[in-house]
Amino acid sequence: MNTDQLPVDIREFAAYLSGLLARLNPYEGWYGVFRERDPEGLRACAEGLEVPPWDVVESLLQDLAALHGAPAAEAEHEAARALHIASAAAYDARPGGREALGSRLDFMAAEQRRTTGRLRELRARTPLSQEEASELEYDLAWTEDDHVRARARCGELQARLAELDRRERAARERAPGGPGGRAGESGPTALTGGALVPEQRAAVDAGAGQQGIAAGRAARRAAARAAERAQREDAGAPEHGLAEDELSAEGARPGAGRDSDGADTGVEYGPDSSMRPVDDWPGTGAVEAPGRAARPSGSEVSGGREESLDRGESTGSWLRLKRRSRGGARYAGGGQDTAGALPETLGEEGPARPGRTPTGARFAGVAEESPALAVEPESEAAEAEQDPSAQREIAATVDELRRLRAEGRTGEAHSLLAETAQWPESRYPHLAVALRRAGLASDWDTLLWEASSLPTGRLVAVAHALMGARHEAASTQLLRQAAARPADELGESVLELVTEGRGGDVRAVLDAFLRARSAQDAASLARVAPRRLVPLLRESAAAISPECAADLGHALRVAGIRG
Structure with missing residues (x-):
């Protein structure tokens, strides 16, 4: 839906x-x-x-x-x-x-x-x-x-x-x-x-x-x-x-x-x-x-x-709270009988069950609905345009992930995904296709969560690449992650995007920010550099709705910010 x-x-x-x-x-x-x-x-x-x-x-x-x-x-x-x-x-x-x-x-x-x-x-x-x-x-x-x-x-x-x-x-x-x-x-x-x-x-x-x-x-x-x-x-x-x-x-x-x-x-x-x-x-x-x-x-x-x-x-x-002596009602069906003391922190990664696309211990039935993996034909056609060496690296990474999952080596698989998140943004659409074909839908979602910790500029670049390849849901998810960062931090990132001439990315970030945050938060963002940011915020707010623009204007006046 x-x-x-x-x-x-x-x-x-x-x-x-x-x-x-x-x-x-x-x-x-x-x-x-x-x-x-x-x-x-x-x-x-x-x-x-x-x-x-x-x-x-x-x-x-x-x-x-x-x-x-x-x-x-x-x-x-x-x-x-x-x-x-x-x-x-x-x-x-x-x-x-x-x-x-x-x-x-x-x-x-x-x-x-x-x-x-x-x-x-x-x-x-x-x-x-x-x-x-x-x-x-x-x-x-x-x-x-x-x-x-x-x-x-x-x-x-x-x-x-x-x-x-x-x-x-x-x-x-x-x-x-x-x-x-x-x-x-x-x-x-x-x-x-x-x-x-x-x-x-x-x-x-x-x-x-x-x-x-x-x-x-x-x-x-x-x-x-x-x-x-x-x-x-x-x-x-x-x-x-x-x-x-x-x-x-x-x-x-x-x-x-x-x-x-x-x-x-x-x-x-x-x-x-x-x-x-x-x-x-x-x-x-x-x-x-x-x-x-x-x-x-x-x-x-x-x-x-x-x-x-x-x-x-x-x-x-x-x-489905299966009978077991290890595991609780929180993550039903996920526990096996294993001995050992309770670690004090969440330090270890647990291995995934081989061959399983997890529907989740809490949220059942969502594996069939993965809009982030709803790859359009254009995305698959674009795969042919990928650099051959990049194609080989993507294929090798997917094969390695599949092997690690089959062997239950979840910690190593997670480390590999963390490394993969640092790849150039142009590879993300191709990774989506390759992971989907390999039956690793959950690893694609994990990769997106890893990407959410990237610096704002890189995060927005990944979202832009995914949007261009018709991965709208994944792109929107990453933009929300960027928009939810502290207003002053995001303001500095927007200024960097402006300096780099990335006007489209600036508009995408501010649009997501204004849709997800309050007018008071927008005023806090503008305070970083009023002369440069206020016009951009007003433009994005006007594109959303007259009411959004009016509320932004009111918040700026109350905060005493001009631009």
């Missing part, structure tokens, strides 16, 4: 998520874990094809806090939550939404029952040696984690189904255009006249915006609707008959969490923060996420809430 055809709430959250990812270190923290395990799933979420579980977003905010300080993450938390709630609600309302939610609820209820039995079995064991005691402690911790997560997901899914019922009842009781507002909404479209505190408004403006400043205003409306829902008292969802004493002491905390539409589920999505999130890669032992000085609550990743509801498909691979 074209991004422009998506509902506005989904587009706004996708734009926010893309910008958030661009501000994180792709090699560290939870972002590094997600990126290694499911690059296609991340890409799908950043482009609005999927909605990630809320815990994933909170974990990314946890990474943001580690890089930029807790206040930076806290300032965005509420706006991110509102955007996510609105996006998830839009997915739930699509055809097949109720069936998909019901299917996932049945699956998670079965998982609750399985982990309950497993906990009883493990607690009844008596270890005969220190080694067995360590193994038992390890298995018990993971099973408790799986149990808590399954319970939390049941609560969330039940609450979402209840909210869907409520919206459908409201739609039947209120005709479209009536005094209650748009059919299917619960009351006014803004809370007390759309009142958001300035911090909320600034955070929403900074994070959302596929359509420039207009998107920020739409995000404020979504935030108001979400806040209204969140303020309603809710007794919490039933818990599929699981007794509270079946939970670990480090399990869910009553009243700590809310479902994806803002209703209290009576349980936080994930275990207590004292039980730090871990996962394992086959063959490397478990990996423990680095600790955080000030982590947002509920930051542990919960891989069990997949949002592809428009297709009405089954639970999806990232909900």
